[in-house]
Amino acid sequence: MMTTDTLAHDTASLLADFGIAPDTLTKGDFPVVSPIDGRRIASLRRHTRDDLDGMIAAAERAFLLWRAAPPPRRGELVRLYAGQLRQHKAALGRLVSIEAGKILEEGQGEVQEMIDICDFAVGLSRQLYDKVIASERPGHRMFESWHPLGPVGIITAFNFPVAVWSWNAALALVCGNPLIWKPSDKAPLCALACNALLGHAIAQFGEIPDELRQGLSQVAIGGAELGEALADDRRVPLVSATGSTRMGGLVGPRVAQRFGRTLLELGGNNGMIVAPSADLDLALRAILFAAVGTAGQRCTSLRRLFVHGDIADTLVPQLQRAYGQVRIGNPLEPGTLVGPLIGEAAFTAMQQALAEAKRDGGQVFGGERVFAGKWPDAYYVRPALIEMQEQGDVVRRETFAPILYVMRYRELDEAVATHNAVPQGLASSIFTTDLREAELFTSAVGSDCGIVNVNIGPSGAEIGGAFGGEKETGGGREAGSDSWKAYMRRMTTTINYSCDLPLAQGIRFEIEAAP
Ligand code: NAD
Secondary structure, three states, X not given: OOOHHHHHHHHHHHXXXXXXXXXXXXXXXXXXXXXXXXXXXXXXXXXXXXXXXXHHHHHHHHHHHHOOOOHHHHHHHHHHHHHHHHHOHHHHHHHHHHHHOOOHHHHHHHHHHHHHHHHHHHHHOOOXXXXXXXXXXXXXXXXXXXXXXXXXXXXXXOOOOOHHHHHHHHHHHHOOOOEEEEOOOOOHHHHHHHHHHHHHHHHHOOOOOHHHHHHOEEEOOOOHHHHHHHHHOOOOOEEEEEOOHHHHHHHHHHHHHOOOEEEEEOOOOEEEEEOOOOOHHHHHHHHHHHHHHHHHOOOOOEEEEEEEHHHHHHHHHHHHHHHHHOOEOOOOOOOOOEOOOOOHHHHHHHHHHHHHHHHOOOEEEOOOEEOOOOOOXXXXXXXXXXXOXXXXXXXXXXXXXXXXXXXXXXXXXXXHHHHHOOOEXXXXXXXXXXXXXXXXXXXXOOOOOOEEEEOOOOOOOOOOOEEOOEEOOOXXXXXXXXXXXXXXXXXXXXXXXXXXXXXXXXXXXXOOOOO
């Protein structure tokens, strides 16, 4: 059994490997707890609003220098960072497991995602293309170009404590912007580790002015109050915030009030349709990973399953059997598939949702707490499978825990309509071998989500695509495709190289020539 002392010791030695002084972990009043046993692994110094103010000022100074560096040179820093991540992948992945409770495999997967987005950003640093636009005026050239924006505030959730920041950081850096990161108060050590590794990359980058070294990437340790301060500060033109819809609903208007920009990545309530023609073996495996992986604590976790009535009596018992075999336990131990919930509040919310589902007529399978004797301060649960007659309130909201609501359907149109009838719009999928059904689901009259998969579960996106969702998920897009544009300001320029001054729209505005 892993004792608290072992976990705290393990954490301290991992952080020491990243170059973080041991007293950083003992000097403050900001407790850091591992969900593995619910015990304290560090006590950090909490930053104040004044500290944050100083960080923003430092970021502004760094911006003046960083924006002038050629983008491929900025890409070089991200390339060096990817090297650091490759070197420290196992250690950083382990820290993710300790702090967020993910199994080791998934902790390492997160670091791989960081490496992938860095590689993407390095290529991007030579492809921040401007666009020439046909001018209607003779002897004129019109084009649009993209310029660095300024300090980017990054607020992150506990459940992807390193990858989400890296999606923002890698792009923001090649786009010419400094970073101020307000990580989840439940996962600040991961942030310190990521920033320390970036510090190593900056040291390898060559001689650079102190302003850049100090202000290019900073971490603010604290709670919602620091997120609010970032949201309110006019010197931070973009706030990228990942977390609950509740948080996005508070941050969005605050930033809008000062005409800042937001990139919101909020809650999901992701669904899958399993059609009669589906490959049930594939579907079963996809459902299991998407619904119980990360203990149901992914924004893209599968929460609603719509199974065609003709196959439900085959698939649902198979799922129940699979649920019964899932190994729950210490995420650091090989073979564990489901680790702990992040904490007591998540457990309480899960139990409330189970009770409400039962009141609504749901048949609940699983969902109970396990290992309460072994780890009284940690919250391990058996993932829950609930057969529901219809999609009531409890199904329509996101409960951030491993609960899968299963509903039967007869007509695909009806299943798609029910699938879309929730406030969130992040990820969705269909299992079918019928081309017509697959095309319909991905068409304008199909899923209304930002991520729409066929014969793949809703979770586990690749960084090459734009990631994000519609409706209450916030509308932001991060990572691949042209998400980089969110981190830059667009400039439209027209140059007249003729000897005339023709006006747009053919307007004539002449004055009489002087006699
Ligand atoms: P949370 O909303 O509790 O916290 C997220 C972050 O917001 C934390 O850093 C927190 O300190 C900060 N915060 C909280 N209140 C704030 C306020 N008033 N002003 C400014 N900042 C504030 O979320 P969580 O529990 O850490 O994460 C789980 C949630 O995040 C789920 O809803 C999940 O779906 C969502 N999530 C979404 C994505 C996505 O990409 N769409 C990715 C990961 C997680």
